[in-house]
Amino acid sequence: MxxxxxxxxxxxxxxxxxxxxxxxxxxxxxxxxxxxxxxxxxxxxxxxxxxxxxxxxxxxxxxxxxxxxxxxxxxxxxxxxxxxxxxxxxxxxNFTLIPTVNIWTATNRQFAYKLGLYDFNLLGKGIAFGGFYQNNGYDTYSINLRAPYLFNNQWGIAINHQNWKSEEPLYFNNGSANYLYNNRSFEVLGLFELNFNHKFQFGVNIFTEKYKYITGLTADDIPTNFEVDKELFKFIYDLDFLDYHYQYVNGFRSLLYVQYVTTENVYQDDFFIAWNDFFYYKRIGEKGNWANRLRLGLSTNNESPFAPFSVDNNLNIRGVGNLIDRGTGVIVLNTEYRHTLIQKGWFAMQTNVFLDAGTWRNPGGDFSDFANAQNIRMYPGLGLRFMHTKIFNAIFRIDYGYGITENASRGIVFGIGQYF
Missing domain, CATH: 3.10.20.310 (membrane protein fhac)
Structure with a gap:
């Protein structure tokens, strides 16, 4: 008292x-x-x-x-x-010179790895610069520069270049096919901070996509090989009321993404895509943290195997598998309770109990698809977090998700940083 x-x-x-x-x-x-x-x-x-x-x-x-x-x-x-x-x-x-090392088995069953290095405080001026090289049977690389306060405390710039290659499953009515997907892109974004809570990003991404058929089902109206140039216009609005205390987060945040893609080819039309991520975090006691993310998204509803929203382990539903489906609309809720078990000096270990649930609109479908049992996926699970509290984003996570809906799978998901 x-x-x-x-x-x-x-x-x-x-x-x-x-x-x-x-x-x-x-x-x-x-x-x-x-x-x-x-x-x-x-x-x-x-x-x-x-x-x-x-x-x-x-x-x-x-x-x-x-x-x-x-x-x-x-x-x-x-x-x-x-x-x-x-x-x-x-x-x-924080220590901000961070190496990246990931090892996994790729879709083509080949041994895959990713090596990268990023400095999030280049020249001591808060500039993030770095890149990675990835080999999953194909060579991929990316170079990224982000300087949010380059000109003053309101204006900055981000420049990104990527040459990405991977095997991608494309889904048709009666099955799927694997394609070698190659995306070469160059992006420039303006960064503007209106005030403490409101931030904006806007710019253009010019890219070339190549698809090369490998195995699986094909169709008369879908080519086995094609290349197309595209332009993507991007706008992001960040409404941020989050407060951080080491690994604990408290408050609300909303991230709105709006993109318009233009293209000139007979297989894909211009399309629009937008989604909003709503985050809510609540500190519970001294060692607990309740974390939530709700994603609502829609895109142009073309009946195409190239639908932009995917169902994937590493994006939205832990345990579901790697890129198992696509859609033109999405509703996903991720909620979890994190509890710190050990905190000694720079080291901390957390456990978490989570529920990932989502539903998708089929390409060319309607809003009733969201209520279709075949599109609904629900995965409860458990996880662990191993953290270095003095190194930025030095969180190694392990999650195990167990599906409880129709034809569900189960699986372990590894990653760096919190899931959301």
Whole structure:
């Protein structure tokens, strides 16, 4: 009780001080090793000589904790002279030079691997740069640059190039066929942060798709080999009210993706696709976290094996299998409870209990498809998380999903980072 009274009194004193037109005499940023102080000062809105605003300081701390380079951040306010104060921001940096190593068995039963390296704090300025090489029987590579605060604390840019190859199943009415799919793309996006909660991305992706028939069913109206050039116009709106405390997350976030693809070929028309991911996280006690993601999406409803929404282990339903179906509409709910079992220094281990459930609209179908039992999939399961709390996204996850709907499968899913 005494502790609660002291906290309330300190908060009351802080509010009274901040309401008197107090100013910031000095701003001291501590704890930085790789990151440039100039970059941190560019990101936040609190500055020396400015007005002392507790709400602005709270927002700046949350903004810093959203950066990949920051593990945790706090601030102190110390009396200086008269009505001025010294502000100290303490930052715990993440290690941000992250290698990627994945090993698995590909669809063609060949041994597959992926090697990559990314720096999420290039030059100490919060720039993410890196790439990967993948071999799953075919050579794939990607190079990515993302600088969200390149010009100021509102404007940035992202540039991506990828040459992707993989065996892709295409689904027809009476069966499926495997194609070698090759996508060569170049993308440029503008990044704009309107304010603390509202961010936008917009730009264009110019790409070439190649399909080469390998095995399986074919049809008279679907070619065995073809190549087509396309342009994709992209818009993303990020409404973010999340707050982070190491591996714990609290709050709400909405991510809206809108894309329009233009093409000139007899097998595919121009099409529109949009989906929204709604996230809700709730901290439960000291060690618990309830996490939720709801995805709602629709696209142009062409009766085509190239439908954009897929049913896949690594995207939406854990345990269902790799790319087992496609659709032109999607409703997916992922919900899980995460509980920290061990927390010692930099290491933490979590367990989770989850339920992944979803349904799809068939290509050329109607909205009643969402209620069709053959399209509904429900997979409860259990998982483990092994974390390094001082390295960005250093979370190794293992999940086991068990299907309880018609013709369901089961399986283990490995990955890096939380599932959502």
């Amino acid at each position: 005494r502790r609660i009274i002291i906290i309330l009194l300190s908060q009351l004193v802080t509010i009274l001080l901040f309401s008197q037109g107090s100013t910031i005499a000095t701003l001291d940023i501590r704890g930085l090793k790789k990151t440039k102080i100039s970059f941190i000062k560019n990101v936040i809105n609190t500055h020396s000589g400015g007005v002392l605003d507790s709400l602005q300081l709270d927002e700046d701390i949350i903004r810093l904790k959203r950066l990949p380079l920051v593990s945790h951040a706090t601030y102190q306010v110390i009396a200086h002279k008269g009505n001025s104060y010294n502000v100290i921001i303490d930052i715990e940096e």
